[in-house]
Amino acid sequence: MEYYIQDIPHTDFLSIFVISALIIFFGMGYAAFFTLVKLKLLNRLFMIAAYSSWVLLALSMYYLGELLRVEPYTQKVLIGAMVGYLIFPHAVYYILDKVHSRFEHENESNQIQ
Amino acid sequence: MQGNRLYEGQRLALKYFTVAVVLFGAQLLFGLIAAIQYLYPSFLYNTLDFSIARMVHINALVVWLLYAMIGAVYWLLPDEAGVEVVGVKLGTIGFYILTAAVAVVVLVYLFVQVGPGTEMTLWLITEGREYIEAPRWADIGIVAVVLVFLYNVYATVMKGNHTGILVVLMADLIALAGLYLAGMFYTDNISIDQFWWWWVVHLWVEATWEVYVAAVGGYILIKTLNANRQVVEMWLWIEVAMMFGSGILGLGHHYFWIGTPEYWWEIGALFSALEPVPLVGLFVHVLYDWGKERGKGNTIKNVPAFAWLTVETFGNFLGAGVWGFMHTLPQINLYTHGTQWPAAHGHLAFFGAYVAIMISAIYIGVQGKAGLKEMKMTRTGWWAISLITVGVLLMTVSLTLSAYTQTMVERGMHGATWEGYFIAQANKWFVQGMGWRLAAGLSVIAGYAALVYDLLTVTKKQPEEVYKAEEAAAQTA
Numbered sequence: 001m002e003y004y005i006q007d008i009p010h011t012d013f014l015s016i017f018v019i020s021a022l023i024i025f026f027g028m029g030y031a032a033f034f035t036l037v038k039l040k041l042l043n044r045l046f047m048i049a050a051y052s053s054w055v056l057l058a059l060s061m062y063y064l065g066e067l068l069r070v071e072p073y074t075q076k077v078l079i080g081a082m083v084g085y086l087i088f089p090h091a092v093y094y095i096l097d098k099v100h101s102r103f104e105h106e107n108e109s110n111q112i113q
Numbered sequence: 114m115q116g117n118r119l120y121e122g123q124r125l126a127l128k129y130f131t132v133a134v135v136l137f138g139a140q141l142l143f144g145l146i147a148a149i150q151y152l153y154p155s156f157l158y159n160t161l162d163f164s165i166a167r168m169v170h171i172n173a174l175v176v177w178l179l180y181a182m183i184g185a186v187y188w189l190l191p192d193e194a195g196v197e198v199v200g201v202k203l204g205t206i207g208f209y210i211l212t213a214a215v216a217v218v219v220l221v222y223l224f225v226q227v228g229p230g231t232e233m234t235l236w237l238i239t240e241g242r243e244y245i246e247a248p249r250w251a252d253i254g255i256v257a258v259v260l261v262f263l264y265n266v267y268a269t270v271m272k273g274n275h276t277g278i279l280v281v282l283m284a285d286l287i288a289l290a291g292l293y294l295a296g297m298f299y300t301d302n303i304s305i306d307q308f309w310w311w312w313v314v315h316l317w318v319e320a321t322w323e324v325y326v327a328a329v330g331g332y333i334l335i336k337t338l339n340a341n342r343q344v345v346e347m348w349l350w351i352e353v354a355m356m357f358g359s360g361i362l363g364l365g366h367h368y369f370w371i372g373t374p375e376y377w378w379e380i381g382a383l384f385s386a387l388e389p390v391p392l393v394g395l396f397v398h399v400l401y402d403w404g405k406e407r408g409k410g411n412t413i414k415n416v417p418a419f420a421w422l423t424v425e426t427f428g429n430f431l432g433a434g435v436w437g438f439m440h441t442l443p444q445i446n447l448y449t450h451g452t453q454w455p456a457a458h459g460h461l462a463f464f465g466a467y468v469a470i471m472i473s474a475i476y477i478g479v480q481g482k483a484g485l486k487e488m489k490m491t492r493t494g495w496w497a498i499s500l501i502t503v504g505v506l507l508m509t510v511s512l513t514l515s516a517y518t519q520t521m522v523e524r525g526m527h528g529a530t531w532e533g534y535f536i537a538q539a540n541k542w543f544v545q546g547m548g549w550r551l552a553a554g555l556s557v558i559a560g561y562a563a564l565v566y567d568l569l570t571v572t573k574k575q576p577e578e579v580y581k582a583e584e585a586a587a588q589t590a
Contacts (some may be wrong), residue, residue, distance in 0.1 A: 005369075005378070005444050010525025013448065017439050017517070024435040039404035068444040074379050095351070096401050099344045 006069035019064045026060060027085065029053035034089045051070075058082040116264050119481065120191035122269075124196030125205055127482060130475045132212055136177035136563060137468075139219070141554075141561050143170040152544070165226050168239075168246055169219065174463065175244050176215055181471035182325060183262055186282060188478050189332045190266060194273025200265045207258040214254045218247050230438030235299060242310045245296045246353045252297050259290045276347030281328045281353055289321040308371055315367065318466075320360040326429075327352040330422065333473055337419040339411055342400045348398050359384050369443040370450065378443040415480050416490040417498075417571065421473035426501055428465020436461050436509065440516075448524040453516035453546075461509040464501075475568065483572035486586060491574045493567040500560030508553035515546030 003033040008016070033050035036042040061082050119127075147166040149156050154163070191198050198204065203395045221238055228234025234241075236249045247255065263286060270279045296313035331345040365373075365381020413419045436458040440449040449455070482489040519537045527533025537543055 005447060008444060008448070010448075010521055013445075013520055013525060014517070016445050020439040020442075020445075021435050024430075024438050028434075035401060036404075039401065041404055068442060070444070071379075073580065077379075081524060091352075092398075093401075096344065096348070096398065099347050100405065102343075 008067070008069065012067050016064065016067050019060050019067065023057060023060045023064060026053045030057060030085075031089045035093060039094055045099035054082075054086055057085070121201045122187045122191040122204070122265075123478070123481060125198070125201060125208060126186075126188035127478055128205075129180050129187060129210055130478050131502070132215075133177045133180035133184060134475065135569065136173050136180060136215075138561060138565070140173035140177060141443065141558055142166075142489070143173060145483075145551075145554050145558060146170075148554045151547045161223070162226075165222060169222055171248055172222075173219075178467050178471060181474065182322075182329075184478070185329050185471065185474040186262075186266060188474065188481070189278070189329070191273075192268050193276045193332070194269050196269060196273035198265050199272055200261070203261050204265050207328045210254060211258045214251050218251050221248070222246075240299070242296055242306075244314050245293070245310070245550070246431075249297070256290075256293065256297075259293070263287065263290060276342075277349055278328050278332050281324065281349055283456055285321055285324045285328065287355075289317065289325065292316050292321065309362060311367075311371070315364055316361070318462075319355055319364060322467060323356045323360060324353050326425070326466060327356065329474055329583050330425070332468060333418055333422050333470070334402055334475060336477055336519055337413055337415045337422065338402050338406045340406065341415065344402070366443055366446065367443050369446065381443065406438040407542050407573035411488065414486065415476060415488045417488065417494050417567075418473045418476040420490060420494075420498055420517060421469050421476065424498065425465060425469035425473065428461060428469050428502070430465070431506075432458065432461030432463070432465035432509070436513075448520050448529075449516070450453055452524065453512045453521040454520065457509050457512035457516050460512065464505045472564070476571075479568055479571060484580065485572060485575070486583060488571065489575055489579060491567055491571050493563050493574075494571060497560050497563035497567050500556050500563060502560075504553045504556030504560055506553075507556065511546045511549035511553055513546075515543045515550070516523050518542040527543065 029054040030050050033042065033046050033053060037044055037047050037050065058079065061078050062075070065078050070078070143166045145162055146157065146161065147170055150163045150166060157166070187198060187204065225238055228238040235246075238248055239246045240248060240252070255389060266279075266283060266286060271281060292313050295309045298309070300309075327349055334340040334345055335342055351517045362380055362384035365377040365379075365384065368377040368381055440458065442452040476488070518540050522540055522543075523529060523533040523537035527536060
């Protein structure tokens with residue numbers, strides 16, 4: 001079935017703008033809290049804030065999909081992307097940590113001689 | 114650098130940086146004039162109309178960023194490759210040709226302004242393509258100078274070390290320069306013409322410039338934090354992959370406007386949502402390196418450059434990420450396109466993603482020119498970064514308020530009609546937003562004045578311990 005962009009009532013505009021901004025902020029909040037706790041710059045309890053941010057992110061994304069009247073398939077893909085984003089900071093931190101421990105003692109100087 | 118002696122390529126970089134800072138001032142001045150004209154349309158009417166002030170404002174932005182980008186490459190190229198820039202004399206001649214061409218183009222913009230709309234206008238006055246309006250003779254000159262630049266980069270890397278940063282830059286610069294060609298030819302059909310023009314700026318800002326920033330950002334992290342090269346370069350490759358993936362496919366969010374098949378909107382929507390991910394990754398990376406180096410007790414080698422890099426990280430995230438995502442999905446972009454939303458997004462995104470990191474690179478050049486191992490922030494430097502950053506943030510919020518009013522009144526309530534346009538333009542909330550934007554512009558201008566003063570004096574106003582450390586290091590050597 002062909003899908004067309006649905007009209008959005010102007011009363012939904014503000015909600016769309018705010019939710020869109022919150023999606024990015026919660027996304028950032030999750031990555032930031034996660035990294036700071038891992039680096040031991042924040043207490044481990046702040047990991048709760050990290051995962052709470054992710055839950056709010058996923059809920060916001062779902063709600064945005066509703067507000068934008070996206071088709072059901074796209075809604076599923078967006079939530080799938082959120083699950084992917086749950087793994088993302090773990091993967092990035094893991095790679096950075098491994099690379100750091102591998103190279104840290106290998107070459108103290110960064111200058112190319 | 115060879116000890117405290119600069120490479121010739123780095124001296125050339127300082128020339129590029131100098132012109133970049135001057136053009137940055139021109140960009141701000143003409144932005145201020147355009148902001149005044151929004152509130153007082155009769156200001157300079159028939160002398161320097163809004164269309165001209167805006168044209169100079171946005172073209173100066175693109176040109177000064179390109180100057181700073183070329184300058185930053187000439188600065189890091191011999192440092193990374195470990196050899197002098199090949200063809201540096203040719204590069205210097207190119208610099209003077211480019212600068213003379215830019216001066217002539219600006220004078221034509223200001224004193225001739227518009228032409229009869231014939232081939233002559235296209236060749237001698239303006240091509241009329243937003244952001245890249247240079248007439249064709251200047252276009253050809255720019256291509257010639259950029260070819261020299263590319264030759265210098267490639268020949269130097271071939272002769273010297275092939276670091277990851279340089280290899281990424283080599284690939285990226287080809288794409289960056291090649292895209293300019295798509296904005297050079299002219300077709301009689303304005304839709305086809307705009308289609309090609311559109312590719313230039315969008316693939317610059319959403320892909321090739323982002324990759325460039327990641328590479329130069331990596332170099333600055335090494336210089337300011339002494340960050341581990343292998344880590345920086347590994348991360349650079351990941352960012353490159355993510356930026357090209359999300360950036361290019363994310364462009365689909367614009368396709369609503371250019372008549373491509375509808376499935377592109379969905380692809381665009383999904384990858385637009387993923388576009389902030391590399392930015393988050395970059396943020397995690399900077400945070401990680403800072404946390405690690407701080408834990409080891411290492412000091413920051415160039416505080417102003419690192420401070421501007423931090424502004425870049427947050428500004429990129431807020432401007433490109435938050436303000437981009439707020440209005441960019443096709444379903445809502447239908448209502449926000451052509452309002453002040455893109456202006457709000459554009460101001461913070463250009464500042465966050467590109468301006469801040471170029472200022473950071475210029476501070477690296479200033480430190481290198483003075484031969485200081487470490488450079489602290491001066492009080493003027495703090496004023497500069499604060500006034501400019503707060504000014505741009507306030508400008509963005511003000512434009513957002515105007516944009517919201519415009520979207521609701523003009524697009525939502527009056528169905529994007531001419532009548533709706535004029536009703537929205539006269540709305541008091543819209544006008545007040547524009548007033549605050551002007552005030553914010555004045556803050557940025559004041560910050561710019563402080564920045565120029567600081568760039569000229571920062572190396573002479575360092576705390577005593579910096580000079581003592583230099584003396585001690587010199588004696589040891």
